[in-house]
Structures are given as C-alpha cells and as structure tokens.
Amino acid sequence: MEASIWLVTAVGVTFFAAGMVKGVTGxxxxxxxxxxxxxxxxxxxxASLLLIPSFVTNVWQLLSGPAFGALxxxxxxxxxxxLIGTVTGSSLLASGETRLTTSALGAVLVAYSTYTLFARQLHVPARLEPWLSPLIGGITGAVTGGTGVFVVPAxxxxxxxxxxxxxxxxxxxLSFTISTVALAAGLLWRGAFEIDNLALSALAIVPxxxxxxAGQIIRDKVSPAVFRRWFLICLLVLGVEMMSRLFF
Structure with a gap:
C-alpha cells in the first residue's frame, strides 16, 4: 500500500481521534x-496499521493497573x-474478501454501539466464570480475527x-494486548501481514x-456520558453504512 500524503494525513487524523476517544472513555x-x-x-x-499503536497504548494501560497477577x-x-480464536479467525481478514470483511466489521460496530447505548449492565455470577470465560474469549477471538475489532463481546x-x-x-x-499480539501472529502465519505498513503504523503512535x-483534558471538562453517547451514535451510523456495502 503506497503511503501517499492523503493516506498519511488520514492515518494521523484517525489515530488522533481514536486516541482521544480512548483518553475520554478508556x-x-x-x-x-x-x-x-x-x-x-x-x-x-x-488492521496492519492498527497493530503498533494499539499494542503500545494497551501495554501502557495494562501495566498501569494494580493487580496484573490476580487478573x-x-x-x-x-x-x-x-489467542486461539483470533489466530484461527484471521483467515477471514487474510482472505482478501473486502466486501465481506467490511460488512462483518460494520455488523460488529452496530452490535457494539447498540448494546452499549441501550443494554443494562449485566452481572456474571462467579460460578459461571469457569465455562463462560473461555466461551466469551473464543467468540471475541473469532470476531477479532475476522474484523480487527477487539471489543465484542469481551x-x-x-x-x-x-x-x-x-x-x-x-x-x-490485558484483553486488548492479547488480541493485538494474536492478530499480528495470525496475519503473519497466513502470510497476510503487510510489512510495508510497519513504518506508518509506528508513526501512528504519536497522534x-x-x-x-487531549482526551484526558476533555474528560475533565465535558461529561464523559455525553461524549460517549454521541461517539456511540456516530459508530452506529458508520456500522450501518459499512454493512450496506455487501448489497451495493
């Protein structure tokens, strides 16, 4: 992929906005x-561009907490x-079926934003964790491998x-770091990792x-709930548009 001025600008603006969202919402x-x-x-x-800035920001988030060993x-x-689900599911991203993967990504964005906007907070009883945790992990891995998005349903x-x-x-x-490493491993294993994008991916760390x-500053001045609501609405609209590409 040629790193044109347009692409470099788009990547910089996108990762600045993405970092701002992470700064506000975590x-x-x-x-x-x-x-x-x-x-x-x-x-x-x-996904290739995402790997390095995602890894750096997630490791920082992982190491800044108080209870790594217990978690x-x-x-x-x-x-x-x-890890297993992501490496296995990466065949979808690696297949080059752009319309399918784009529509799948749109579906994940719609599901995530809709759930987060409208669903009540769930509570998982401790007795269900031993079998529910690997099930949720496997589904998350499959979604990550197919779309490059780590959030659903983890x-x-x-x-x-x-x-x-x-x-x-x-x-x-912890979850995001494992997902990032597993996605990189899956794409490398299938010979689909776009090495040419590493330099641009590394540059994306700065924005x-x-x-x-900037997001941490905004969090101190604007209600995180209001910011989060409009962020999710925009995500929902974007997801619907991406899903529609399968049919047009």
Whole structure:
C-alpha cells in the first residue's frame, strides 16, 4: 500500500481521534481506527496499521493497573481462547474478501454501539466464570480475527464481572494486548501481514498518544456520558453504512 500524503494525513487524523476517544472513555482506539480506516482502505491494510499503536497504548494501560497477577490468574482461560480464536479467525481478514470483511466489521460496530447505548449492565455470577470465560474469549477471538475489532463481546463481559474501576481498566488492557499480539501472529502465519505498513503504523503512535492526552483534558471538562453517547451514535451510523456495502 503506497503511503501517499492523503493516506498519511488520514492515518494521523484517525489515530488522533481514536486516541482521544480512548483518553475520554478508556477504550475505543481499535474500534474507531478500524471503523474509519476500514471505510477508506481494505480492512486488512487497516488492521496492519492498527497493530503498533494499539499494542503500545494497551501495554501502557495494562501495566498501569494494580493487580496484573490476580487478573492473569482469573482470566487466563479467556485470554487463551482469545489467542486461539483470533489466530484461527484471521483467515477471514487474510482472505482478501473486502466486501465481506467490511460488512462483518460494520455488523460488529452496530452490535457494539447498540448494546452499549441501550443494554443494562449485566452481572456474571462467579460460578459461571469457569465455562463462560473461555466461551466469551473464543467468540471475541473469532470476531477479532475476522474484523480487527477487539471489543465484542469481551468488553461487556469484563464489565459484568464486577471488577473495581482500576482492575477493569487493567483487564481491558490485558484483553486488548492479547488480541493485538494474536492478530499480528495470525496475519503473519497466513502470510497476510503487510510489512510495508510497519513504518506508518509506528508513526501512528504519536497522534494516538497525543489524542489520549487531549482526551484526558476533555474528560475533565465535558461529561464523559455525553461524549460517549454521541461517539456511540456516530459508530452506529458508520456500522450501518459499512454493512450496506455487501448489497451495493
């Protein structure tokens, strides 16, 4: 993929906006980046650009929490299932079926935004975790491998475990980090990783981190609930548009 001035500008603006969303809400960088870039370039190329800034921001989020060891022991089955599901499901992104992967990504965005806008907070009883965690991890991995988006259904599930705020942010960082590494491994295994995009992906770290900094400032001045609501509405509209490409 040729790194034209238009593409470099689009990537910089997209990752700044995605970082801003992450700075305000604690998540959303891969969702925004894949949603916007997937509408401009192929989902496979977008996923290749996503990997480095996503990895850097997620590792930072993972290591900044208070209970890595406890979370790793509690969620290791889910993380293993995410790893296996992502590597296995990456065949969809690697296939080059652009219309199918774009529409699948749109469906994930619609499902995520609709659920987050309207659903009540779920609560998972502790007795269900041993079998539910690997199931959710496997589904998340399949979705990640097919679309490059890490959030569904991992985010709603982790929110339903009753973790405190800091542990939840760290658990999300753990899930996103495993998903990023697994997606890179899956694309490499299938010979679909676009090495030419590594330099541009590395450059995207700067606007992503600047966006996170700006998002933290916005979080102090604007209600996160209002920002989150309009972000999800925009995501829903974008998802519907991407889904429609399968039929037109």
């Amino acid at each position: 998540m959303g960088l891969p969702t925004v980046a894949m949603g916007v870039l997937g509408a401009l370039i192929s989902p496979l190329a977008a 790793a022991r509690r969620l290791w089955l889910m993380m293993l299932a995410i 985010v709603p599930y982790l929110q339903a475990l009753g973790l405190d705020k800091d542990s939840l942010v760290q658990a999300l960082g 992503a981190l600047l966006g996170m900094w």
